[in-house]
Amino acid sequence: MTQQTRTATATPPPTSPQAPPPTPAGPDEFDGRDTDRPGDPRAVGLRVAGVDKTYSTRRGDVHALSDIDLEVGRGEFVSLVGRSGCGKTTLLRVLSGLLAPTAGTVEAGERPAWVAGRRDDAVFAEFGLVFQEANLFPWFTVVDNVALPLKLRGVGRAERRARATELCATVGLTGFEDSYPRELSGGMRQRAAIARALACDPSVLLMDEPFGALDAMTRDRMNLELQHIHAVSGTTVVFVTHSISEAVFLADRVVLLTPRPGRIRSVTPIDLPRPRSVEVEATAEFGELVVGLRRQLDEED
Ligand SMILES: Nc1ncnc2c1ncn2[C@@H]1O[C@H](COP(=O)(O)OP(=O)(O)OP(=O)(O)O)[C@@H](O)[C@H]1O
Ligand SMILES: [Mg+2]
Numbered sequence: 001m002t003q004q005t006r007t008a009t010a011t012p013p014p015t016s017p018q019a020p021p022p023t024p025a026g027p028d029e030f031d032g033r034d035t036d037r038p039g040d041p042r043a044v045g046l047r048v049a050g051v052d053k054t055y056s057t058r059r060g061d062v063h064a065l066s067d068i069d070l071e072v073g074r075g076e077f078v079s080l081v082g083r084s085g086c087g088k089t090t091l092l093r094v095l096s097g098l099l100a101p102t103a104g105t106v107e108a109g110e111r112p113a114w115v116a117g118r119r120d121d122a123v124f125a126e127f128g129l130v131f132q133e134a135n136l137f138p139w140f141t142v143v144d145n146v147a148l149p150l151k152l153r154g155v156g157r158a159e160r161r162a163r164a165t166e167l168c169a170t171v172g173l174t175g176f177e178d179s180y181p182r183e184l185s186g187g188m189r190q191r192a193a194i195a196r197a198l199a200c201d202p203s204v205l206l207m208d209e210p211f212g213a214l215d216a217m218t219r220d221r222m223n224l225e226l227q228h229i230h231a232v233s234g235t236t237v238v239f240v241t242h243s244i245s246e247a248v249f250l251a252d253r254v255v256l257l258t259p260r261p262g263r264i265r266s267v268t269p270i271d272l273p274r275p276r277s278v279e280v281e282a283t284a285e286f287g288e289l290v291v292g293l294r295r296q297l298d299e300e301d
Pocket of ligand 1: 062
């Protein structure tokens with residue numbers, strides 16, 4: 001991987017409601033080759049159209065999402081931010097097939113995933129999920145946890161062990177393959193959860209505050225590792241976080257939701273060169289992106 005030399009400018013990229021996925025625009029822009037941005041942003045990874053979600057509870061209805069339209073390019077990294085309770089997890093659960101939308105459709109790579117409240121299990125089987133808790137099986141070793149999705153697909157023992165060992169290396173767990181989850185730190189457990197999510201080469205990786213429980217330094221390291229994993233795997237990622245700087249650091253675009261009901265308020269392209277190092281956080285461009293997004297959140301008070 002080569003470090004780009006393009007300098008940051010003080011001008012923040014435009015923020016627009018419902019901006020389309022970025023397209024290559026010139027020699028200085030992403031062209032899929034001269035950066036570490038994987039995939040093809042012109043191809044659709046995920047398409048969400050008119051998604052609405054109302055929870056019916058004993059105390060009445062909760063309108064959690066309203067009219068969500070969003071396209072995520074193949075290989076694109078989209079961060080989802082917004083106040084607590086604005087519907088981020090609800091949207092992620094709809095995208096992962098765990099929760100039926102009340103209305104609207106979800107497509108993955110032009111294949112219908114949710115249509116008229118019906119899900120296509122084959123499409124969602126290609127998705128990888130990572131949550132705040134690693135949810136590893138305590139009686140399985142790391143390598144067996146990572147290999148579990150392959151076992152469920154009937155992959156033979158030797159092959160799944162080889163693939164799981166490779167994935168352990170990808171997430172920096174070499175040497176811990178035969179450890180049990182209780183012998184790992186929180187960050188290592190999350191890495192194992194990411195490796196497990198990658199086991200079936202997911203077309204889409206959905207992550208809900210995966211680093212929310214980690215200390216700041218571990219989180220920085222995990223962000224660098226996730227950036228690398230995204231670059232080498234080329235998977236489409238939707239990443240939920242409470243941290244605006246984490247969202248900006250990782251993303252190609254940041255989607256900001258407003259609450260009651262959750263709607264897309266803005267989509268901000270993050271035109272910072274890749275790969276990004278932690279030093280990017282000290283640049284004027286990064287600072288202005290973070291301040292701009294924080295201002296939008298504050299305006300909701
Ligand atoms: N299973 C449920 N039944 C009823 N209401 C729910 C359910 N899950 C979420 N809600 C409601 O839907 C709204 C959105 O919740 P959601 O968990 O999606 O928010 P969030 O943005 O993920 O919040 P946080 O940042 O705190 O994780 C909230 O008002 C919440 O109370
Ligand atoms: Mg949540």
